[in-house]
Amino acid sequence: HRLKCLPTAKKSCCSCCQYSQCGAPNTRLWQCDIAATMNLLSARIEVLRERVSLLLESLALPSRDEYLFAASSALHDVQAATLSTWNLAYLTFRPVFILFGIISKYLAVLLRVILKHSVAHGFVAAREGYFQLRTATIWFVRFQKDLPLTAKYAELGAVLVLLILWLLRRRFQKYRYGERTLKWYRNKKERTLIWYEGVVNKVAETSLLLAMLLPHLLYMLAIAAIKRFLPSALTYLATRTYLISAISMWHPLYKTFRVIGLVNHNLSCLATKDDRGESTKRTKSSLVPSHIKHQQKYKEQLGEYKKSAINLLKYWVVYATLNAIFGTAKLIPFIRSILPINESSDSTNRGLFGSKMVKPGFLTRLRLSGKLVEEFRLVFFIWLLLVPVSFPRADNARDSRRTTTKTMSNVPVEILYNNLSPFIISAMNSSAFLSNKVEGSTFGAKTIRFLRSLLDFLVMTRALSEKTRDFIMLTIVESSALLPAAVTMFMPSYFTSYGVIYVSLIVPCGYSIKACNAVSKTTLSLETMVCTMEDMSRYLQFWVVSAAITTILCWFEPLLAWVPLSTHAIWLIWSFVQMNYPTRKVYSLIEEELIVFGLLESHGKDSDMKKLNDTFLFQSARRIIAALPSNPETNEVINAAEVNESSHKKQQ
DSSP: OHHHHTTTOSSSOOSSOSBOTTOOBOHHHHHHHHHHHHHHHHHHHHHHHHHHHHHHHHHTOOOHHHHHHHHHHHHHHHHHHHHHHHHHHHHHHHHHHHHHHHHHHHHHHHHHHHHHHHHHHHHHHHHHHHHHHHHHHHHHHHHHHHSOHHHHHHHHHHHHHHHHHHHHHHHHHHHTHHHHHHHHHHHHHHHHHHHHHHHHHHHHHHOHHHHHHHHHHHHHHHHHHHHHHOHHHHHHHHHSSSHHHIIIIIHHHHHHHHHHHHHHHHHHHHHHHHHHHTTSOHHHHTTSHHHHHHHHHHHHHHHHHHHHHHHHHHHHHHHHHHHHHHHHHHHSHHHHTTSOOOOOTTGGGBOTTSOBOOOOOHHHHTOOOHHHHHHHHHHHHHHHHTOOOOOOOGGGOOOTTTTTSTTOOOOHHHHHHHHHHHHHHHHHTTTSOGGGGTTSOSHHHHHHHHHHHHHHHHHHTTSSOHHHHHHHHHHHHHHGGGHHHHGGGGSOHHHHHHHHHIIIIIHHHHHHHHHHHHHTOSSOOHHHHHHHHHHHHHHHHHHHHHHHHHHHHHHTHHHHTTSTTHHHHHHHHHHHHTSHHHHHHHHHHHHHHHHHTTSSOOSSOSTTOOOGGGSHHHHHHHHHHHHSOOOHHHHHHHHHHHHHHHHHHHHO
């Protein structure tokens, strides 16, 4: 209103405005505005009070007496509930606290008795220990005083040597001298082999045959130098140590165990993943790129293990063939008289009562020395397994016949295997491998076809399972290889020994050669490679079992010589062990025992391993100890103690 009047009122005073022309306030108008404002505020406050009173009436607030009565009732109820809860907890836990008090009482008594006796016995033991330590100290001081000066210096030197060795051990561990030395040795060995291969390749440029014979010639020169300048060292290693056994049997056995574990672990992983993948259709999964990569990966891994498995199988074939040759030669009287026997001073030239025997004949004079034979065995097995060979590259050779020598090898095992395997195969062609002659017209082929058709009929009528049928056919086919040796079962033990050699060495060698030839093929699918690797694993397992049985028979050979028909029993043992199921069963038993004792790696078999108390050796030892006779007095004391203990328990 004042803004509206200002433009019109310039010099005169406006009646509606509280300001005059000079800007002084109008006192009357100001008082009127205050009175109107106060009346308006009082009216608004009255309305607000009425609304607040209505709100309080709608909330229904209790009165003071009513609220105090409700609070006292709630307090009384809480008090009653607390008392009832306490009574319930007291009644519930009262037996537990009483039992705990009784147990604590007896425990306190027991602990007091134990503490009393422990302290008493501990005090007695400490006193006895003190007296013994004082006596030992006095004796040691007197003993040291009585020693000569040289002995004292020797003891001081020994203590200093032990201290120096301990300090050197700490320094070696701190600065890793062992690892650095091993690394240096490997580098030097690698450089030496590279230099050696270079020399061989240079020789191959002149003559490939000379390059192939070079490592063998160098080895022969080294042996001749050792025999010339250190003859006693070679004799000592051959006759006084177990070096021959370690090189020829134990080291190949360890490698065989390792290869079998890796191959079986890989095959089991492949089988489990194939079983998981069979939930989908095989025709669709075979086209997936991931499935193809999976197959290629496992094929490469099996290819890596295949080389070492083939080399080991070839070595066992060579080892068994040589044992068969020398075992057969020992049975021939003419050759047996030349081979060495146990030399014991002059016992070979004296009779039963010390009288001199007849002069030895000509063949006895030709008998080889036992030391010479052992030295030859040591040299032979070192040449067979440890001599480093390097096949020269054919592109550097100038020999006109290098195209025909590409398939040759200068590895000793390969040389002996290629020369001995044809004789083994020819020895088994008469009866073995009947599975390859099913289509023929011979009596054996007709018999195999008849048995197979009969078993197929039983499978069709559900009288047999397919697994049982395959097991029966495999047993029959493998047993056919034993027919030449089965004739010796009806002959004296001398002739049965030839059958034992045939069954334990010749037949497994033939099957091993067959498995080795099947695996050596380069163009194999994954399924075919898996089947051939399983066969190879089976025959590697057989050679492990064969080594174990041969060792046991050698231990009990003096005892078995007095047992009638022991050779026939050994023939039956070998014919049974070389079957598929017995071989795998015995090998799994040996492997589990070695894994439990920590001599082999588990390869993922920790969950299926036995405990030490469940092993065959531990149970056998427990049975032997239980079967041993004991002292009757000790048994009576033990029985009386058991009776007293049982009566005391009944009284308690």
